[in-house]
Amino acid sequence: MIKLNFLGTSDAIPTAMRNHISVLLTYEGENILFDCGEGTQRQFRKAQLNPNKVTRILISHWHGDHVLGIPGLLQTMSLTGYNKPLYIYGPKGTKRFMNQLLKTFAFKKNYEIKVQEVSGKFFENKDFCLEAKSISHGIPCNAYSFVKKGLIRIDRNKLKKTGLPNLPFLKNLKKGKNITYKGKKYLAKNLTFKEKDIKVSFVMDTQFNESIAPFVKNSDVLICESTFSKELEELAREHKHLTSEQAAEIAKKAKVGKLVLTHISQRYENNLNIILNEAKKVFKNSVLASDLMSMDV
Amino acid sequence: MIKLNFLGTSDAIPTAMRNHISVLLTYEGENILFDCGEGTQRQFRKAQLNPNKVTRILISHWHGDHVLGIPGLLQTMSLTGYNKPLYIYGPKGTKRFMNQLLKTFAFKKNYEIKVQEVSGKFFENKDFCLEAKSISHGIPCNAYSFVKKGLIRIDRNKLKKTGLPNLPFLKNLKKGKNITYKGKKYLAKNLTFKEKDIKVSFVMDTQFNESIAPFVKNSDVLICESTFSKELEELAREHKHLTSEQAAEIAKKAKVGKLVLTHISQRYENNLNIILNEAKKVFKNSVLASDLMSMDV
Numbered sequence: 114m115i116k117l118n119f120l121g122t123s124d125a126i127p128t129a130m131r132n133h134i135s136v137l138l139t140y141e142g143e144n145i146l147f148d149c150g151e152g153t154q155r156q157f158r159k160a161q162l163n164p165n166k167v168t169r170i171l172i173s174h175w176h177g178d179h180v181l182g183i184p185g186l187l188q189t190m191s192l193t194g195y196n197k198p199l200y201i202y203g204p205k206g207t208k209r210f211m212n213q214l215l216k217t218f219a220f221k222k223n224y225e226i227k228v229q230e231v232s233g234k235f236f237e238n239k240d241f242c243l244e245a246k247s248i249s250h251g252i253p254c255n256a257y258s259f260v261k262k263g264l265i266r267i268d269r270n271k272l273k274k275t276g277l278p279n280l281p282f283l284k285n286l287k288k289g290k291n292i293t294y295k296g297k298k299y300l301a302k303n304l305t306f307k308e309k310d311i312k313v314s315f316v317m318d319t320q321f322n323e324s325i326a327p328f329v330k331n332s333d334v335l336i337c338e339s340t341f342s343k344e345l346e347e348l349a350r351e352h353k354h355l356t357s358e359q360a361a362e363i364a365k366k367a368k369v370g371k372l373v374l375t376h377i378s379q380r381y382e383n384n385l386n387i388i389l390n391e392a393k394k395v396f397k398n399s400v401l402a403s404d405l406m407s408m409d410v
Numbered sequence: 411m412i413k414l415n416f417l418g419t420s421d422a423i424p425t426a427m428r429n430h431i432s433v434l435l436t437y438e439g440e441n442i443l444f445d446c447g448e449g450t451q452r453q454f455r456k457a458q459l460n461p462n463k464v465t466r467i468l469i470s471h472w473h474g475d476h477v478l479g480i481p482g483l484l485q486t487m488s489l490t491g492y493n494k495p496l497y498i499y500g501p502k503g504t505k506r507f508m509n510q511l512l513k514t515f516a517f518k519k520n521y522e523i524k525v526q527e528v529s530g531k532f533f534e535n536k537d538f539c540l541e542a543k544s545i546s547h548g549i550p551c552n553a554y555s556f557v558k559k560g561l562i563r564i565d566r567n568k569l570k571k572t573g574l575p576n577l578p579f580l581k582n583l584k585k586g587k588n589i590t591y592k593g594k595k596y597l598a599k600n601l602t603f604k605e606k607d608i609k610v611s612f613v614m615d616t617q618f619n620e621s622i623a624p625f626v627k628n629s630d631v632l633i634c635e636s637t638f639s640k641e642l643e644e645l646a647r648e649h650k651h652l653t654s655e656q657a658a659e660i661a662k663k664a665k666v667g668k669l670v671l672t673h674i675s676q677r678y679e680n681n682l683n684i685i686l687n688e689a690k691k692v693f694k695n696s697v698l699a700s701d702l703m704s705m706d707v
Contacts, residue, residue, distance in 0.1 A: 125485070125486070125489055126486055126489060126490070127451065127452040127455060128452075128455055129452075129455045129456045129458075132449075132452060133452075133482075151448055151449060151451070151452070151478075151479065151482040152429075152448060152449035152452055154424065154448070155424040155425075155426075155429060155430075155448075155449055158424060158425055158426045159426045161426075177481055177482055177485045177515050178482070178485075181448075181478070181481055181482045181515065182448065184474055184478055185430075185448040185474055185475070185478045188422070188474045188475075189422070189423050192422055192423060193423070210514065213510070213513065213514040214514055216510065217507065217510040217511055217514050218474050218478065
């Protein structure tokens, strides 16, 4: 099961209710952190999650409100015995920023940090892959997708029709291997099906752009910045951000399953329905992220 | 009136209850921040205090848990229109660290940052002065004192005995000026007294050392790190920290008015009385700082 923990959901200025942005995606042994705003390590503590389980950090871009939690998190991971390689991915410039950051805040580090500047599909194993797409935010900035690959399953109905007995060797079908029983050959492709992939996409900061929808297409969950409401569309354009209406338009065009609005400006703290209702008018299955909210995908 | 706001009170690893360390001292138009751990800007929001009123930041030393809130705070101050010079003081190395920090986390800055590496009395105006003392913590590290100067007051009893009428020119006595009335001279020193200074001292990280007590001598309030309890004195020595018993010994020797224990290790989160009771046995007027606690001096 894929689990999302929303550790922080504010824009550049945090509020009493919202910390700077960060989302943790957990799947099997992987704990993938998307952005790491200031205070993220403490949000882990509040959510009763262990920062030492983080396996990868994906950085959308190097504006302070998305990255200022990195040095403290790395330091605490070191103090509490983290000892595996830590993978940090980001857009162009990430290696330089990480070098400067480690030089500025020196600390004893008992693990290796592997930094990669990424675009396109940049990680894949048998279970899932990670993809990056450059988006427009004034400085190098990536959107990301996590895609859990659908498993190959045996089609029990079709299997029944063959009259094959339920023996251990049938599991070879799931590996794509054809089998022979009592002289007759059975093709794997005729007796199996592939589950649907599960896709979760992250658009943490961007201006409205036609190229986003194709990248996040068919996501089961799209986590999307929604800094302003539409009456401030001009300000959104100026600061290269989205309104919640625009986030919903992307969700609709991309035919996603669910839209989660985050990166909310402090000005809506006492009037959050503006943001949510505006999105819902365009894309019904919209929800508003709040700090420490968790969600199963 | 001097007001203290304890914005964060944890040691290197924050907890759900305690943010990284920072204390705000407010006096007249001055808002002086002592250390600025990660998440300090959000603690301002939780305490309903305005970070844009900060006038000076005093940094004890450059371990991450005491300074990682600086770049985010400076950025938010810029975003919200701070436009006066901001004074940042710290031990040797502070200029280099600040330069690296501003280079690493570039942001639009609409105010001047004035950085000074300080020791001894480094700031004085008619109302108060600030003093620094190098203490022992493995890297350059300062303790600080804020001293509000006692005002010169007219001694009403002595004045009454002179028979002088209550006329506006009497206020010159407070400026140390002698006055002449009907041919007779009255000396200012005979008709005035100086209020007691009010001293607040900050020892944010240190190993036990004989030189601390003389520096914080006669403080009305001593805010002192107290990372461990005495059963971990060995660990305290190794990490160059104090036990609460040692903090209390300093308070007793320095004859301070009140001891406020802070920078508490996460291991005492569910057993804070160990820290407090141990200190109280040595120095009765000890209190334990908690996040968002405020105190009038």
